[in-house]
Amino acid sequence: MTSIHLALRSVSKSFRVGARSVRAVEGISVEVAEGECLAIVGESGSGKSTLANLVLGVYAPDAGSIMLDGATLPARRSLANRRMVQLVQQNPLSSLNPKRTVGASIRLSLDVHGIGKPSSRASRIGWLLEEVGLPAEFAERSPAALSGGQRQRVAIARALACESRLVVLDEPTSSLDVIVQARILRLLKDLRAARGLTYVFITHDLAVVRNVADRVMVLKEGARVEIGETARIFTCPEHAYTRGLIAASPVIAQEEQDLRDRLRQGIG
Amino acid sequence: MNAPTLDIRDLRLSFAGYSGTVDVLHGISLTVRREERVALVGESGSGKSVTARSVLGLMQSLQETRISGDILFEGTDLGSMKESERRRLRGTRMSMIFQDPVSSLNPVFRIGVLFREVLARSNPGISAREARERATAVLSEVSIREPDRVLDSYPFQLSGGMNQRVMIAMALVNEPALLVADEPGTALDVTVQDQTLRLMHRLVLEHRTSVLFISHNLGIVREFTDRLYVIYRGRIVEEGPTQAVFQSPGHPYTRALLAAVPRITRNGIPEFDADPALFDAPRIVHEPTGDRP
Ligand SMILES: Nc1ncnc2c1ncn2[C@@H]1O[C@H](COP(=O)(O)OP(=O)(O)OP(=O)(O)O)[C@@H](O)[C@H]1O
Ligand SMILES: Nc1ncnc2c1ncn2[C@@H]1O[C@H](COP(=O)(O)OP(=O)(O)OP(=O)(O)O)[C@@H](O)[C@H]1O
Ligand SMILES: [Mg+2]
Ligand SMILES: [Mg+2]
Numbered sequence: 001m002t003s004i005h006l007a008l009r010s011v012s013k014s015f016r017v018g019a020r021s022v023r024a025v026e027g028i029s030v031e032v033a034e035g036e037c038l039a040i041v042g043e044s045g046s047g048k049s050t051l052a053n054l055v056l057g058v059y060a061p062d063a064g065s066i067m068l069d070g071a072t073l074p075a076r077r078s079l080a081n082r083r084m085v086q087l088v089q090q091n092p093l094s095s096l097n098p099k100r101t102v103g104a105s106i107r108l109s110l111d112v113h114g115i116g117k118p119s120s121r122a123s124r125i126g127w128l129l130e131e132v133g134l135p136a137e138f139a140e141r142s143p144a145a146l147s148g149g150q151r152q153r154v155a156i157a158r159a160l161a162c163e164s165r166l167v168v169l170d171e172p173t174s175s176l177d178v179i180v181q182a183r184i185l186r187l188l189k190d191l192r193a194a195r196g197l198t199y200v201f202i203t204h205d206l207a208v209v210r211n212v213a214d215r216v217m218v219l220k221e222g223a224r225v226e227i228g229e230t231a232r233i234f235t236c237p238e239h240a241y242t243r244g245l246i247a248a249s250p251v252i253a254q255e256e257q258d259l260r261d262r263l264r265q266g267i268g
Numbered sequence: 269m270n271a272p273t274l275d276i277r278d279l280r281l282s283f284a285g286y287s288g289t290v291d292v293l294h295g296i297s298l299t300v301r302r303e304e305r306v307a308l309v310g311e312s313g314s315g316k317s318v319t320a321r322s323v324l325g326l327m328q329s330l331q332e333t334r335i336s337g338d339i340l341f342e343g344t345d346l347g348s349m350k351e352s353e354r355r356r357l358r359g360t361r362m363s364m365i366f367q368d369p370v371s372s373l374n375p376v377f378r379i380g381v382l383f384r385e386v387l388a389r390s391n392p393g394i395s396a397r398e399a400r401e402r403a404t405a406v407l408s409e410v411s412i413r414e415p416d417r418v419l420d421s422y423p424f425q426l427s428g429g430m431n432q433r434v435m436i437a438m439a440l441v442n443e444p445a446l447l448v449a450d451e452p453g454t455a456l457d458v459t460v461q462d463q464t465l466r467l468m469h470r471l472v473l474e475h476r477t478s479v480l481f482i483s484h485n486l487g488i489v490r491e492f493t494d495r496l497y498v499i500y501r502g503r504i505v506e507e508g509p510t511q512a513v514f515q516s517p518g519h520p521y522t523r524a525l526l527a528a529v530p531r532i533t534r535n536g537i538p539e540f541d542a543d544p545a546l547f548d549a550p551r552i553v554h555e556p557t558g559d560r561p
Binding site for chain 2: 018041093137140147149150174177206244
């Protein structure tokens with residue numbers, strides 16, 4: 001039996017906005033096994049990023065607890081705690097320090113967590129950038145000098161640099177074209193296989209879910225409405241939201257499929 | 269007036285930095301006619317956002333950019349306008365949905381205040397109440413369920429997709445002649461995306477708006493646009509009616525792009541092909557040129 005890597009027990013979080021209270025996450029419980037990839041889907045505003053931030057310790061839960069490797073995490077995380085989980089944020093521009101070069105940002109993560117020998121860090125940064133499809137020279141650039149998709153890939157490279165066993169990815173490929181996206185997904189899969197990583201993967205893209213996830217959790221208005229194996233969710237979704245998503249996915253005509261097949265053969 | 273809404277002629281742009289000059293656009297020419305919806309697609313880093321920002325006049329004032337070529341809006345050269353005239357156009361006659369919505373919304377103001385500012389650009393006398401009503405109405409059109417709460421929130425208090433929809437609503441509310449939409453639906457699921465597209469479509473019909481549409485989602489490009497330009501490493505490599513390009517793509521990059529679209533398998537769920545040849549397909553590197561100081 002594989003062990004439970006991440007466990008959430010009845011986790012809730014509300015925010016105050018003026019006189020209102022916004023219930024972002026309500027009583028969510030879920031267990032993620034070592035080496036598993038759990039996808040989280042749900043409509044915009046359903047609490048996915050809040051959940052990611054709770055796991056990271058950016059917010060403390062109002063109620064409930066979060067456990068890593070069987071131990072409850074304190075509200076205030078230690079450096080050792082922080083090294084256990086990395087986040088790729090939904091908005092890469094605001095997550096990268098604009099005053100630092102890309103290389104310096106990644107380097108800082110390596111230094112803080114004492115990863116690798118100091119002398120090997122520069123080459124490690126170059127290697128990481130190349131793995132996400134960017135030239136190593138991009139280490140010298142500032143985030144402002146990158147395109148949207150390039151920034152998103154830098155954020156992925158930085159999260160992977162720390163070698164945390166748990167990685168939370170919040171819409172990591174949403175602004176990437178299909179070719180780069182396929183490349184990143186392959187990288188994530190390879191790393192998971194090689195290092196036994198556990199992923200919590202937030203996305204609204206069902207093709208991505210299908211491609212990477214073992215199980216899918218569906219959120220609605222902060223609550224868990226459905227969870228199950230990926231294949232089951234796609235073949236017999238229980239919840240109306242899940243059914244709606246699947247129904248709204250584009251259907252491609254046969255002749256177009258044939259054209260694609262021909263194109264693919266031409267490329268290979 | 270027969271002039272196209274947007275006419276870009278031989279746009280060249282480079283960034284000067286201490287590691288040399290990076291040429292990013294190598295002579296882009298494209299037109300968007302009245303009521304036309306034109307897509308600009310291409311690889312990450314190929315120059316789509318830089319082109320879009322140039323149209324809005326946002327690159328011209330940056331110190332490190334070298335820019336040449338003409339950008340004509342409804343027949344008038346943007347280069348011949350004063351910065352103040354260009355600023356007056358933005359948010360009124362032409363508006364943009366930015367790729368990165370959170371950082372393009374001013375973090376120190378509530379959404380309601382930002383919205384009123386946008387509305388006041390085309391209607392300086394608008395009252396607070398009127399502005400709030402208008403804002404509430406457009407927000408519901410982009411499927412925002414609690415417009416009041418959203419208007420009372422700061423951008424950081426909203427989710428990624430909520431900020432994106434606020435941005436879309438702000439770009440549409442003044443009924444611009446030209447809408448530049450840079451990856452407008454990335455944080456939205458198919459259902460909401462569909463709804464915002466329909467809204468844009470209605471705008472095109474009712475207000476004769478023209479759209480320059482940047483997206484990596486080829487399904488949406490196919491459904492929503494009339495004509496298509498493919499940009500590759502800062503050059504337009506293919507152009508034509510969207511349907512025609514999809515049916516017989518000419519450039520190798522366009523072919524690779526179309527082939528990589530997730531395919532529908534078994535139960536109608538799109539799935540990627542694990543074809544490794546695609547992963548290592550063209551990758552953008554703008555080689556630094558010129559002298560290093
Ligand atoms: N710091 C905050 N202060 C107040 N409200 C917040 C805060 N963060 C999130 N919220 C609210 O909590 C709810 C859930 O937001 P969250 O960002 O988790 O959604 P999401 O599922 O990630 O959506 P999206 O797909 O659009 O990114 C939203 O209604 C949002 O406005
Ligand atoms: N200030 C800058 N200095 C140097 N290079 C820059 C600067 N800003 C952008 N670039 C480069 O210009 C190229 C084009 O960027 P742009 O943002 O237009 O790409 P894009 O096509 O929108 O890509 P994406 O799909 O990833 O958003 C990129 O390769 C980027 O690295
Ligand atoms: Mg989110
Ligand atoms: Mg861009």
